[in-house]
Amino acid sequence: MKIGVDYYPEQWDRELWKADADLMARTGVRLVRIGEFAWSRLEPKDGEFDFTWLDEAISNFSRHAMGIVLCTPTSCPPLWMYETYPDIVQVGADGSRLQTGIRAHRCLNAPMFLYYAKRITEQLAKRYANNPAIAAWQIDNELESYPCTCEECRGLFRDWLIDKYDDLNNINAAFGNIVWSGEYSDISQIQPPNAYPKAWQNPALCLEYSRFSADMTAKFANDMAMIIKRENPRAKVTTNTLFSENTPDFYKLFSNLDFVSYDNYPPVRLTDDEGMSSSHAFYLDMMRGVKQKNFWVMEQLSGPTGSWMPMGPTPRPGQIKGYALQAMAHGADTVMHFRWRTANKGAEMYWHGLIDHSNVPGRRFNEFAELCRIAPKLSVIETTELVSDVAILYSHDNAAAFRIQPQTEGFSYFEQLRYFHAAFSKYGVNVDIVPPDSDLSKYKAVVAPSMYVYDKNSAENIYRYVIKGGTVIMTARSGVKDPCNNCIMEPLPTVYREMIGAEVSEYDPIGKEEQTIVDFAGNSYKCRQWCDILELGTARAYAEYRDSFYSGKPAVTMNRYCSGVAYYIGTVCHMDFYEKFAGNIMKQTGIPRLKDLPKGVEVTTRTNGLDDYIFFFNNSEQEADITLPKAMFSILDDTEKDKLKLKPFDMEIVRK
Template sequence: MKIGVDYYPEHWDINNIKSDINLMRKTGVKLVRLAEFAWCRLEPAEGVYDFKWLDDAIELFGENDIQIVLGTPTCTPPLWLYEKYPYAIQVDKNGNRSFTGIRGHRCFNSPSMRKFTNLIVEKMTKHYANSKVVIGWQIDNELEANNCCCEHCSNKFREWLKNKYGTLETMNKEHGNVVWSGEYTSWEQVKPPLGGSPHLNPSYLLDFDRYAADSTVEYVKFQLEIIRRNCPKHFVTTNTWFPYYIPNFHKTFKELDFVSYDNYPTTKVIDNKDSLHSHAFHCDLMRGIKRQNFWIMEQLSGPLGCWMPMTRTTKPGMIKGYSFQAIAHGADTVVHFRWRNATIGAEMFWHGLIDHSNVPGRRFNEFAELCNDVNKISAELRDSVIKNEVAILYSSEQEYAFKIQPQVQNMYYLEQLQLFHQSLLRLGVGADIIDWSEDLSSYKIVIAPTLYITNETVTKNLYSFVKAGGTLILTNRTGVKYPNNTCVMKPLPGDFAECAGIVVTEYDPLGEDKLTVKSYNNKTYECTQWCDLIEPTTAKVIATYNDDFFKGTAAVTVNNYKSGKVYYLGTVFSRDYYYDLMSQILKDNNIKYYTELEDDIELSVRENDNGKYLFIFNNSNKLKTFKAKSKYRSIINDTVYGQTFELKPYGTDVLKECK
């Protein structure tokens, strides 16, 4: 378990570098990431390589016992490459090539980009293969799904479609291209979605999104093969985030050693109790990609700004608290972006740990405290993992399909998952957010929100889970589409009607309107966005609509199916409903939860051969009281707490139960 920083020796003179490294050592920094944007310094002219400046920096880090992760610099090719090989630049959906002078505007499929990517990665990996300081590699930087529409990508897209469908006739049928006379008569007619029209065929658009994600995966594999061949002892990862063009996380990381995530929680104080602001969700999703611990490759260090106005600064406790939040949810290493504010370039106001003054201040002092605490407990927590009995299913298929055809105003796929995740946080219960096709046998409860796109494998898997005694939670917009993004012609929820014990007779897309629902416990809850009007076949009604022409119609049901249970939620509720429902479901499944956990107190458990460790985090700017189930000892400060104690704003601790 380590704390590190992102650092850019190409931005600073040697005196800065020496003093920075000396301070890093004193502070307890164990690792730095270097060089992910430094191609123009590593290869200042075609075929001319200069690694001395980087060698000198790496040598200094090594002398101070600080390990190195190197980034392949392919996110930012040098200008000489674009000038000589302009077809290496991406083409947007309007058919225009991107302008140079920014980052991330290279085409993954350009032969010239592939050629020079191969050369620079070969040179770097061979050069540092035997380094005693370099321990691993980050491929590129914040890779998105490849939405380039250049000639090379057009050809790749056609080949992808040919491999999937074989013939134009099959593709025309699967896409339903007869609509609006859209049937193709030659493969040359097939192009990327130029123009970006929202009226294009949804089946075709979903396939382009799948191709774009696969194209990124193929580019990762291209670099991975070089690194593995030349540096077999080094780990390989890449850093990801949640861009508009979200990659397929599970495919992208399948052959990499672990997931790395760039984590920038909000610095704004959130007082709205219905807010879904906690980045614990993102961390759990990252851990779920490979169902193993992960890294944070960029972590919040101060206010954000550059191409947008600056955000609020980090409040006292945020730097340490958000880092421990990530560790609590499975991060084994947290690397802060960045050591010092840049004085040059576009990111001058994307703040680091040290401001432009070059005088360490409040944020840096808090970071130093974080380093000290993590270094103190690292050995005791070595090889600790998270084991949960609840899973939430995630699928990039749903994310893509929801963006292609938004179902109703302000209804977003990820938020449907977050609503359940937030309720579990409030109950002090952990959840794994895993790919929808994963094995479910280790879980008692599986939450599968909005299975809008369905497939036979996932459906069979969920039926098997319920038959074996599991509890499954389904929601509205389930069973709507086949894998080819065409509508299922049967009553909703389609293939899940049998296990859910219901049919949806009609639906009302509420959007921003609000109605109420009366539950079996005689409590009334607010609902919004969507209303499925449910007719039970074998299910029991546990909530009904309280307004509009469908007053009294079932809104939520539960069905006993084989040895398990299936819940179906026909609408989207305010946060309290999920809290009350999940409390009952957890109780029925003998999963321990907290009944008196204050809002914004977040708990997570990591365990190893030394025992179980309770991470506690106050994700608010208010003093909070934690009522524990037994006495605990802090492994950070060796304090023994009673069963009730206070946490400062953004306060955090790691506890072990007293015997």
């Protein structure tokens, strides 16, 4: 379990390098990430390379046995390149080139950008790929599925569509282009979605452009990784990712990379939105699920955030250490803090690091140092992983399709996932978030929220899981669209109707209006946003509506199908419903659950097959007392404990 920092030697006077490296070594830093924004220093003029300063920086850290994460600098081409080749700049949906002056405005498909990106990556790989100090490589920085509409991207998009559909007639049919007389008669008429709101445009075109953009981003990352791998096939290559305006398809992006890296900035102010905490555990579990193995955090919260937005509050005592350990509890094997020292120049000067502008280590740095002192004790969990009984299915296509056509006021695809994650997590159960075509056989319960866009492999996978005895939970807005993002002309939930044992006779998009449902035990819950009015086939009602003209109609159903069980939740409720529902599912499927955990306490378990290590994280601003079922050995305190007293944002790890 390694703790590291992000460092920018090119932004600091050389006199600071040695002092910084010495302090890092004394503090316990094991890894240093460098280089992602340094292209102008590596290639100050076209074809003139200067690696002497990078050699010195790497040597400065490696003499302390600190490993280097070396980044390719392709996020920020030098200004001489933009000046010489202005067509490498992305073109927005309005047809205008983006203004340069900040980062990541290059088009990943522009031929001249690719020429230079490959060249600088090759130069770095030839020089450093076999250097023993290099622990890993990062491609670019925070790649997105950029929706560039330049001529190069337009041409590639047309080729991509022809490869998929063969000819214009098939594209016209798939897109439904007869609507608004939009049929293509020549390939040149195919254009990316423009600056109109996406909901005004052809949803099939918009979804295909989202897929195309995701493919191009993944191709770029893979091409750059292959350059490094040619020099050293054993090199470990990743890229760092996050949720953004143009969130990439994580499954495609990392498919050919060695491991997943995530930039983790949990909120400092905790909110309790209708009973669901603002914990970042959901996003950490999602990152672990991308390749279904442990991951790295490449950027971790270190101080107040704020650059292109007003500054947020400073991390509270315990959060620097606690949120790093929370990431490890959910599968991070390495956590690197952004950044070592707060920048005193440039746009990110208020996105704070561990050391403030004063250059005097303070409270946050001291807490980071404590984390570094703890890290060696975590060596016993280096070979462990999380094994889960519950999975939640996430689909990039579904997320994109809902962004294109919002369903009703307040309706959110991610909210569906987060409610179930929070509900099951409340009982101390590990939860995986995985793609819909994953192997589901190892799970006792699978949640498949809003399976909106039909995918044959995913649908067959869910059916196969239930047929063989699995328990699946599906929700409203499932089976709505075909693979082209057109509505299916069958009663909802269409392809899932047989398994669900019920169909939707009508739906009511109620938005923020609230109604009431009552479950089989007589418990009442508020619902909102969406109401599927269900007609039973082989299913039974789990809960019914108590309002509107469909009072008495099923809102939630349960159906035994072959050897398994399928639930369908036709509305969106508050957290109290999902907690009760998750508890019932766990009881019926035999999933062990912890009861009466203090509010805000998160419990996860990592195992090596012989020993289980249980993480208790108090993600709250109040102290928490926990009584263990038996005395357990604390790997942090080297003592046996039968009770835990956790300060705010405190972590305890015990061996079961």
